[in-house]
Amino acid sequence: MNIENATSVTYFVLAGLGVQGDLQMILFFIILFSYIVTLAANLSIIVFPFFYFSLHTPMYFFLYNLAFLDICYSSVVVPKMLIDLISPKKMISFWGCMLQVHCFHFFGSTEVVLFTVMSYDRYVAIAHPLRYSTIMSSNVCFGLALCSWVIGFSHASIHSIMTSRLPFCGPNVVKHFFCDVKPMLSLACTNVSFNFMLLVRVTGTLAITTLTLILLSYSFIIKFLLKIKTSQGRMRALSTCSGHFTVVTLQYGTAIFTYMRPATKDSLDQDRSAAIMFSVITPALNPIIYTLRNKDMKNAMKKLLKLSQ
Structure with missing residues (x-):
């Protein structure tokens, strides 16, 4: 099929969260x-x-990257979602939709790789504290962060390019509150089995590989913790990685639930609920989890509050 002739859709209509009336306004303010x-x-x-x-340490350098990613990740989806909650027209242009697909997967997959880097950083900090600054030098930290961004961009480009090349000839209602790959594939007027296979295999490979590396880092951390004789020493070591482990559990649990299942009507409805966790809840929880469990960050916040008074 000639894609240029078959693609007659110039804009898409977002189905939104599927709520009406007072509940719509309550959700808007939440x-x-x-x-x-x-x-x-x-x-x-x-x-x-x-x-x-x-706070000028490798751990905080990666945390700054994560904070910036959370802002970008949330901003890809939430502002448009807020506008659509109070607007009768929930439209988005074809290329605006493709840009949203790309940016959502770009920032999301970059964050996943960054979690892997951060788990390695926690292993080095706990297992090799005396050599930590040497192993995690500024060049190494910059290289690992850059690698995370490059992998994320490459992963997103595969999905956005393959999706944008599909023919869309109607209907144009996206059963989601933003443009994502799975609901977009359900609108294409051609066989998309290859695209679904690509989504599962490419995204699945990225998720499984990074999760395996994270679990490997934590297995080494646990092995090292068992050698620490004092409970105080174990608690101090655990406190440096407990926040990271909590955030990883939230992110990977939601990602596996969303992208490792076949696309059905029920699964697409469930994906909307999972996407709220991705785009709204997790970016707000990440900094709270890290700051509440981090003594240096809490001290910095207290000092800044005192200066502002």
Whole structure:
């Protein structure tokens, strides 16, 4: 089929969250509050290092990257979702939709790879504390962060390019509150079995590989912790990676639930609920989890609050 002739859709209509009336406005204010928390909390993590030299360490360098990713990741979806909650027209242009597909997977997959890098950083900090600054030098940290961004961009490009090349000749209602690969594939007027296979295998390979490396890092951490004789020493070591493990559990649990299942009507409806966790809840929780479990970050926040009074 000639794609240029077959693609007659110039815009898509987003189905949204499927709520009406008072519930729609309640959701608007809840999501708006969560988005404000996401921006404020993650921006604070990015800003604090400019005032406190104690936060100039590899762990915080990766945490700044994560905070920036959370802002971008959430901003790809949430502002448009808020507008659609109070607007009767939930339209998005064809190329605006493709851009949303690309950016959502770009920031999401970059974050997944960054979690893997952060797990390695925690292993080095716990198992080799005396050599930590040497192993995790500024060049190594920059290289690992850059690698995360490059892998994320490459992964997203595969899906956005393959999706944009599909013929869309109607209907044009996306059964989601943003443009994602699975609901877009259900609208294509051609056989998309290859695209579904690509989604499962490419995204699955990325998820399984990074999760395996994270679990491997934690297995080495646990092995090292068993050698520590004092309970105080174990608790101190655990506190450095407990926040990361909590965030990883939230992110991977939702990702596997969303992208490792076949696309059916019921699964697409369930994906909308899972996507709220991805785009609204997790970006707001990440900085809270890290700051509440991090003594240096909490001290920096207290000092900044005292200076502002």
